[in-house]
Amino acid sequence: MPDDTVFRDALRNLDRAFQYADIHPEAIERLKHPKLSIEVTIPVRMDDGQMRIFRGYRVRHDDTRGPGKGGIRFHPEVDLSEVKALAFWMTCKCAVMNLPFGGAKGGVVVNPKELSPLELERLSRGFIQRVADFIGPETDVPAPDIYTNSMIMGWMADEYSKIRRQFTPAVITGKPIPLGGSLGREDATGRGAYYCLKEHEKQRGWHPQDVTVAIQGFGNAGQAIARLLDADGYNLVAVSDSSGGVYRKEGFHVPSLIQAKNERKKLESVYCRDGLCEVIESETLTNEELLELDVDILVPAALGNVITAENAARVRAATLVEVANGPVTPEADAILHEKGVFVIPDILANAGGVTVSYFEWVQNRTGLYWTEAEVHDRLRERVEREYWKIDELAQRHAIDRRAAAYVHALSRIGKALTAQGTEEYFRNGKR
Ligand code: GLU
Secondary structure: OOOOHHHHHHHHHHHHHHOOOOOOHHHHHHHOOOOEEEEEEEEEEOOOOOEEEEEEEEEEEEOOOOOEEEEEEEEOOOOHHHHHHHHHHHHHHHHHOOOOOOEEEEEEEOOHHHOOHHHHHHHHHHHHHHHHHHOEOOOEEEEEOOOOOHHHHHHHHHHHHHHHOOOOHHHOOOOOHHHOOOOOOOOHHHHHHHHHHHHHHHHHOOOHHHOEEEEEOOOHHHHHHHHHHHHOOOEEEEEEEOOEEEEOOOOOOHHHHHHHHHHHOOOOOEEEEOOEEEEOOOEEEOHHHHHOOOOOEEEEOOOOOOEOOOOHHHOOOOEEEOOOOOOEOHHHHHHHHHHOOEEEOHHHHOOHHHHHHHHHHHHHHHOOOOOHHHHHHHHHHHHHHHHHHHHHHHHHHOOOHHHHHHHHHHHHHHHHHHOOOOHHHHHHOOO
């Protein structure tokens, strides 16, 4: 039996939230089993002539509220249990934001950094050839995730369109703008988390210039939230990527940090003036050390399971914003709760990405495209609304925000599932 721990761990939130949610036990049972899981193999001709076989997955966890929705990740550690957990989180995330989607996820076991651009294109197109019968604008709509980007989404949408012999941009979101992408999709995940923090700022009565921030992971989402918080005056004092991190008590000049990371492909603290950049003093630190810094806001924005039973007691941040999917294990979650750390959970904090994906899908289907300001306004409105609904549920039941977010999601999913009838209805004609 393959190890299914990651998925089983993810499901624990169902049982925790069940007692407070408006959901029938049958519906809970259904959510414990993904509707569809496929494993594919993708043969790719490498540049040196040899053929390599890659393994990939697509899981549609649930599609009661609409087509499956969720990203495709390219990473050496992708495994089926993790893809199932990620698909389950997508079901909950779409329900939290009240998007007319269920949840899905895909992944390919590969280190894309080792592939040439042509090999990456062949792999991306090959994946779509394998899963084409299981995706579509009305069935399951993929998007980017870790180590996949808009260019890859463009290749994938093109491959699907070729197979169907029809221009079908709505099959995939997160595409480049000229190929039917939406304005505002690129930074949407980080922006959604930033909008959550702006509401949280009101709760705390924070003045941004007094607040320190550490971000683990400096990819798309990490950079976006860094840029937005910096523009408001927050102090970014530490940041890391997969190779390690940098710390500077006085805070970083965020635009030049982003520039250095993207141009030189590594993190170093630089200061830029009149087009001239110089490397400036900063301390280096490991990813583990970053998580334990004495900061106000900690933002895990990389992989899952980074805060565990082993290090949770050493987390000193007052607020933790889960930009990554599943960065805190269930055991660690209990410890953080005990310590009084305010956790803004992933299914709310990083839902900005899928929300703007939804906007992209709507624009593709209507053929009417929105301005960036419209996208931002609509995103902000949804994040604010759901943030406060979850806050209200947390207060009402005296539970943490993660449990409250699940209660919120499950109540919406529960209504959809029970509208199709439950045991009581079929036995006695009652709902
Ligand atoms: N991969 C992102 C997530 O985990 C975005 C999914 C989407 O846009 O469908 O939320």
